[in-house]
Amino acid sequence: MTKRLKSLLALTALATAALGASAQTVTLKLHHFLPAGSYAQTMFIKPWCDKIAADSGDKMKCQIYPSMQLGGTPPQLFDQVKDGVVDIVWVLPGYMAGRFPLSEVFELPFMMQSPEGTSKALWDFVEQNPNVAAEFKDVKLLALHVHGDGVFHMTKKPITTLADLKGLKVRAPTRQTNKLLAALGATPVAMPVPQVSEALSKSVIDGALVPYEVVPAVKIQELAKFHSETDPAEPAIYTSTFMFAMNKGKYDSLPADLKKVIDANSGQSLAGTIGKAFLAADQAGKKLTEKNAHNVIPAAELQGWKKIGEQITDAWVVDVTAKGADGKKLLADAKALIAKHAVK
Missing domain, CATH: 3.40.190.10 (Periplasmic binding protein-like II)
Structure with a gap:
């Protein structure tokens, strides 16, 4: 084998290895509405992305697009992730008035006790009520959470x-x-x-x-x-509710080991972690x-x-009950879960 041929084979091997590594890396497009320097990105979104990169051995990473850099308006983020325009979004369901009426119970006056505990309560509330979970059926939920006191x-x-x-x-x-x-x-x-x-x-x-x-x-x-x-x-x-959600097709396309990473960094624990981060962000912002x-x-x-707030709550119960839900039960469930997860 000539020296020139050996060199060509070595270069080919390196190129093949590089292409293989590139093909194995999954990049998730993550879109949200606040600036890159916001507490939401620095204290929650980027740490989450760093965690999934570390847990996956750098087989999966995020490309974060803050400030609606990929276009659209904040109320359009849910449809962007649903339709696969982006892979992950962070957004308020409340920006899309009327699309998430049952989970809206957590946005009623004087409900929230602590962002950490109430975020866990919100996750459990959706998990335990199929009719509420149906509001989010078009996406893969990673977390639901609330922010601190208004x-x-x-x-x-x-x-x-x-x-x-x-x-x-x-x-x-x-x-x-x-x-x-x-x-x-x-x-x-x-x-x-x-x-x-x-x-x-x-x-x-x-x-x-x-x-x-x-x-x-x-x-x-x-x-x-x-x-x-x-x-x-x-x-x-x-308080306001937030969703951190992934495109279902993108999640389904992941290999089993990367799905496991996403699953391990989702759910009630992540909800509580985000709520806790937002409490710390309140202190920094103040x-x-x-x-x-x-x-x-x-x-x-x-x-x-x-x-006066009770009048708003009563009207919500009447409204969702008229649409076929059990408003009184949903309200009672939400209050019970908030009390259960209250941070002492």
């Missing part, structure tokens, strides 16, 4: 009593929170988080009801001057607002708010 971030004045909300234009993320704000006397303005920064800067809204976790993603610390929290001893005024004014709406004041 906070009023206002531009002109703090919220100390119910009267302070009257007539103010306040952003809210979901239809149940919009209903609550309207019942409390505010003018609700529905919009996804990425639109909040411009809306605040142009005075389209007087404030936003979001958790501290969102603060750096939309520069709330620069645009709002007053931050009004509810008494931490009380359930949160609201630090960015230190130079602004803060206040706590006391429990005594909130009792009247909770009575």
